[in-house]
Amino acid sequence: MSDEILDVDLLAFEQGSGAQRRAVVDGVTRSLATGFVYTSHDVPDDLLDTAYGLLREFFEKTPDEKQIAAAPGSNGQTGYTGLLVETAASSDKPDWKEMLNWATPIASGHPLKRNYPGSYPDQVVPEAVVPGITEVLYRFHDTIADLQRRFLRVIAEGIGCHETFFDDMVKDGPTLTRAIRYPAMSELDVALGADGEPGHVWAAAHADINLITALPRSTAPGLQVQVNDEWVDAIPPDDGVIINTGLMLERLTNGTIPSGWHRVVAAPGYEGERYSVVQFCHPRPWTVLAPVPTCCTPESPQRYSAITAADALDEVLYEINLVEAARRVQ
Numbered sequence: 001m002s003d004e005i006l007d008v009d010l011l012a013f014e015q016g017s018g019a020q021r022r023a024v025v026d027g028v029t030r031s032l033a034t035g036f037v038y039t040s041h042d043v044p045d046d047l048l049d050t051a052y053g054l055l056r057e058f059f060e061k062t063p064d065e066k067q068i069a070a071a072p073g074s075n076g077q078t079g080y081t082g083l084l085v086e087t088a089a090s091s092d093k094p095d096w097k098e099m100l101n102w103a104t105p106i107a108s109g110h111p112l113k114r115n116y117p118g119s120y121p122d123q124v125v126p127e128a129v130v131p132g133i134t135e136v137l138y139r140f141h142d143t144i145a146d147l148q149r150r151f152l153r154v155i156a157e158g159i160g161c162h163e164t165f166f167d168d169m170v171k172d173g174p175t176l177t178r179a180i181r182y183p184a185m186s187e188l189d190v191a192l193g194a195d196g197e198p199g200h201v202w203a204a205a206h207a208d209i210n211l212i213t214a215l216p217r218s219t220a221p222g223l224q225v226q227v228n229d230e231w232v233d234a235i236p237p238d239d240g241v242i243i244n245t246g247l248m249l250e251r252l253t254n255g256t257i258p259s260g261w262h263r264v265v266a267a268p269g270y271e272g273e274r275y276s277v278v279q280f281c282h283p284r285p286w287t288v289l290a291p292v293p294t295c296c297t298p299e300s301p302q303r304y305s306a307i308t309a310a311d312a313l314d315e316v317l318y319e320i321n322l323v324e325a326a327r328r329v330q
Ligand SMILES: O=C(O)CCC(=O)C(=O)O
Pocket: 178, 180, 203, 208, 215, 218, 223, 262, 264, 276, 277, 278
């Protein structure tokens, strides 16, 4: 496996010459052997600053105030989820993190919402505790979602599909934005009490379920990627966005693009908290995830059967402990 996470220029793919465009496709294809790539972008800095500022204001509220933004019945797909709930499929120790999830609402009569209400819950945002946050969160969501749609065009070319292959697949998809606060590790013992078991980390090793994930900014190091059985720090260049691949893309590409395994751990000696906002780009739930013909060859025969995106997501939500009526880890 190639072991380097490369830095590419999405804008050169969109605006450059044929040779520049090919160089970006080539760089992305090589880098995604690790499941990760860094890219330049055109998301305005002040949008990131404003969103992160308001999110910090939210997470600094009292636990009771944050609970106002909880959305019972949504299985963590919108609103606030408290500390020590989400648990990586590979682990039985919940993550030391709290989070706020949101997505842009679609019309209630839209067939996607009628057929897949679980994927399109009515949005719960903390407007009551942080006035003005709703508009910023939705603007942030739409801006990053558009960046992901554009980045998928590079990937489409890289796998020999038409560059617009993913456009329809993600239009009105249940793409989810998630703000995460990881408290200082020193606070964990207090939270767990005397019976607490060791072994919790900020986020245990996992691969994301979706197509690709964008990570525009974090406030401290901690994200690590598994490359050739070693954990390496993911440190994007200044102003770079991290993109990582998920299990749905691995299935669609017949394993040609593996999903990126990652975890979030506090660096030894680091005593602070960490904030990050990530966005999971999802295909529409009715998408049948079957390997594309360009990725199935005599040397690489079809490895995966087909499954709908809705069913694939349902299975993972159970595995990661977000199904409220069936928590695997209490
Ligand atoms: O906080 C990060 O940098 C990554 C978070 C993550 O991997 C996730 O929420 O799936």
